[in-house]
Amino acid sequence: MSELIPTKPYMLRALHEWCVDNNLTPHLIVAVNAQTRVPMAYVKDGEIVLNINYSATKDLHIDNDSVVFSARFGGVSQNIYVPMSAVRGVFARENGQGMFFEADLEQEEVQFSADHAEEDAKPAENKEELNKSKKPVLKIVK
Template sequence: MSESSPPMSSHRPYLLRALYEWIADNDMTPHLLVDATHAGVKVPSHAVDDGRVVLNVAQRAVSHLEMGNDAIMFDARFGGVSQSVVVPVSAVLAIYARETGQGMALPEDVGGSAPGGRPGADPEGADASAPPTLSAVPGDAERREDDGDGDDDGPGAPGPRRTGHLRVVK
């Protein structure tokens, strides 16, 4: 990245809109998993469980849905009562199809709104304006080197087969 290039806007709202459209185009029900403790989240408190809330954002379940770059806003019924919902894009943890669980857990936002609710906020106190640093990953030759201690469980040894780390939240 060039020193003079301006920082890019957050990719999160674009991912959310694209995944929402993909789920809806496949006649599935899009759900958002939201961190309800995040600053700016406006949802009924009785819908919150363990600091999180799952919101059905299907076209048939909400009205006046607006998926902006900063927030997702809509009206929905909770216990038969229509209420306005506001969810900052940075508070969305995942979007998925209720029927299949397919979707995406959203990555931390680099350069956009951070989990603290402030643009560029970094919970570890690092300089948010600094670009992320990259480092080399050892190649096969470096991983296969024997350190001479007789331990065959080194970094080059094949580990257990990993499976997906996402789980279906209903």
């Protein structure tokens, strides 16, 4: 039997449509990592909330792999790319109704490897300070 397509993109499209049909403003919660393309000035605590209403976006496309669109941030048009693995939730701004997703294992592994790549790039004397300030991390061993 072939691998099933995840339900997340279908739920995301359905809730986006529900918001639009009810004149609500759909917002996307995104965990920012190396694969996401968002304006970093608006990222807070590793996440960004994006307005994905048709009036706030241009060429919005939600497929099974990603959410892609253009939007203005501070008057400057930016191309946004959000892999489906980085989507943490979708909700209506007006009433908070929506759906929030568990972190994808694949996403956590990408973030874990990116953190260690940054750590390895630091000079040896700074590694001790970095290790003291970092939270403990669990690694899945196969």
